[in-house]
Amino acid sequence: MPNEKNTAASPPLRLLGIDPGLRVTGFGVIDTRGSKLSYVASGCIRTDPKLSLPERLGIITRGIVEIVSTYTPAQASIEEVFLNKNPWSTLLLGQARGAAIGALVGADLPVAEYGTMQIKQAVVGHGRATKDQVQHMVRRLLALSGEPSPDAADALACAICHAHAGSHFGLGQTSPTRRRQGRVSA
Numbered sequence: 001m002p003n004e005k006n007t008a009a010s011p012p013l014r015l016l017g018i019d020p021g022l023r024v025t026g027f028g029v030i031d032t033r034g035s036k037l038s039y040v041a042s043g044c045i046r047t048d049p050k051l052s053l054p055e056r057l058g059i060i061t062r063g064i065v066e067i068v069s070t071y072t073p074a075q076a077s078i079e080e081v082f083l084n085k086n087p088w089s090t091l092l093l094g095q096a097r098g099a100a101i102g103a104l105v106g107a108d109l110p111v112a113e114y115g116t117m118q119i120k121q122a123v124v125g126h127g128r129a130t131k132d133q134v135q136h137m138v139r140r141l142l143a144l145s146g147e148p149s150p151d152a153a154d155a156l157a158c159a160i161c162h163a164h165a166g167s168h169f170g171l172g173q174t175s176p177t178r179r180r181q182g183r184v185s186a
Contacts, residue, residue: 010033011033012031012032012033012038013031013075014029014030014031014040014071014072014073014074015029015030015031015032015073015075015077015162015163016028016067016068016073016075016076016077016104016109017029017030017077017078017155017156017157017158017159017160017161017162018064018076018077018078018079018100018104018155018158019078019079019154019157019158020060020078020079020081020096020097020100021093021096021151022047022053022056022095022096023047023049024044024045024046024047024151025044025045025060025063025096025100025151026042026043026044026045026150026151026152026154027041027042027043027044027045027063027064027067027152027155028041028042028148028152028153028156028157028158028159029041029042029067029071029073029159030156030159030160032163037141037142037160037163039142039143039144039156041070041071042148042152042153042155042156043152044151044152045059045067047059047060053092053095056096057095057096057099058099060099060100060103061100061102061103062103064099064100064103064104064107065103065106065107068103068107068109069107073109074109075111075112075162076104076110076111076112077111077112077114077159077161078097078100078101078104078111078112078113078158079097079113079114079115079116079119079154079158080114080116081093081094081097082115082116112162112165114158114161114162114165119134119154119157119158119161120133120134120157122161122164122165123137123157123160123161124137131150131153131154134153134154134157135147135148135150135153137157138153138156138160139153141160142160
């Protein structure tokens, strides 16, 4: 039991989960200390479909930057792109995801990526869970008084998945991993 005492004495590790989307990007922030998860915040970044694609991507980027500045997570996780029946929708989702990842990496956060089935497995117990099941389990795992919106629940589920996968991604680190800066040449 000495590890439990050491874990209780250490500060919680703050994790940010992102559920990317061009229309709605969900975010969820949790603290983890050992196996204990605590809710911090969640919500959505919404873009107006009447705006141009660059404007919408800018809204997502600025929204992520503001969330990182407000909640100061140590690590981030994001859902991978899934293939839609419509290739154009997949392409747009990929661009929204790229804007979110760019904002996270720009903030020097380590970013882990998880597939939809992997996230559902970690939160609900099976990879084919419905959105309602994910919302319900997120509510239970974080002891929320109400169910978060579907996009916020998916983002919180991504953060929970990252917390559960912690030993594989150096979750015990309390500061972001420094990355080698790439060089751009003309």
